[in-house]
Amino acid sequence: MAQxxxxxxxxxDLFEGLVAGVSPDGWDAPSPCAGWTALDVAGHVTGGQHLVQALATGEPLPDVGRDPARFVPDDVLMSWRAARxxxxxxxxPDALRTPIPFGALGHLPLADYLEAYILxxxxxxxxxxxxxxQPSHLDPDLVHHAFATAQVVSAPLRAKGLLAPP
Incomplete structure (x- = not known):
C-alpha cells in the first residue's frame, strides 16, 4: 500500500495556486470542459475533496459532475481551502487503509486510490x-504519473460517456 x-x-497545491490566481471577473470564462466555466471546474475539483472525504468516512458520495459550482457558493478560494x-x-491512517471500489480493478486501499486520483x-x-x-506549469513527474493512470482508466470512462475522445 502507498504510504x-x-x-x-x-x-x-498546483490547483490551489491557480484558484488563487483567478481574477474576480474570471470565473465566468469558458473552460476546455464542454459546457463548463472556470467556476464549474473549480467547483468540480472542490467537490472532489468532498468525494475523497466521503470515501474516507463512509458517507454517501456526492455527484461532483452535476452542478459543480454548488461546491464553491461564495468565495471560491475559501470554499476550496475549507474542503481541502x-x-x-x-x-x-485507518481511512487510508480502507478498501474502496476502483472499477474493474476491484477494491484498492484509499491511499492507493489517491495516487491514481492525482490525474x-x-x-x-x-x-x-x-x-x-494563467500559465500552466505542470510538474513533469505528476504528468508522467497521471498519464500512466489515464492509460488504465480512460477506456471505461469513455465507455460511460464521462471522457471525450483522445
Whole structure:
C-alpha cells in the first residue's frame, strides 16, 4: 500500500495556486470542459475533496459532475481551502487503509486510490489555467504519473460517456 501522498498533495497545491490566481471577473470564462466555466471546474475539483472525504468516512458520495459550482457558493478560494482542510482531516491512517471500489480493478486501499486520483486535480489545473489565461506549469513527474493512470482508466470512462475522445 502507498504510504507517501506527496504527489497527491503537490497536485492539490498546483490547483490551489491557480484558484488563487483567478481574477474576480474570471470565473465566468469558458473552460476546455464542454459546457463548463472556470467556476464549474473549480467547483468540480472542490467537490472532489468532498468525494475523497466521503470515501474516507463512509458517507454517501456526492455527484461532483452535476452542478459543480454548488461546491464553491461564495468565495471560491475559501470554499476550496475549507474542503481541502476537511478532507485532509479525514485521511487518517485507518481511512487510508480502507478498501474502496476502483472499477474493474476491484477494491484498492484509499491511499492507493489517491495516487491514481492525482490525474483529476492535475488535468483540471490545466483546464483552469487555460480558462483563466494563467500559465500552466505542470510538474513533469505528476504528468508522467497521471498519464500512466489515464492509460488504465480512460477506456471505461469513455465507455460511460464521462471522457471525450483522445
Amino acid at each position: 507517501n501522498l506527496s504527489g497527491y498533495h503537490r497536485a492539490l 482542510k476537511e478532507c485532509a482531516a479525514a485521511l487518517t 483529476e486535480p492535475l488535468v483540471h489545473s490545466w483546464d483552469l489555467a487555460q480558462a483563466t489565461h
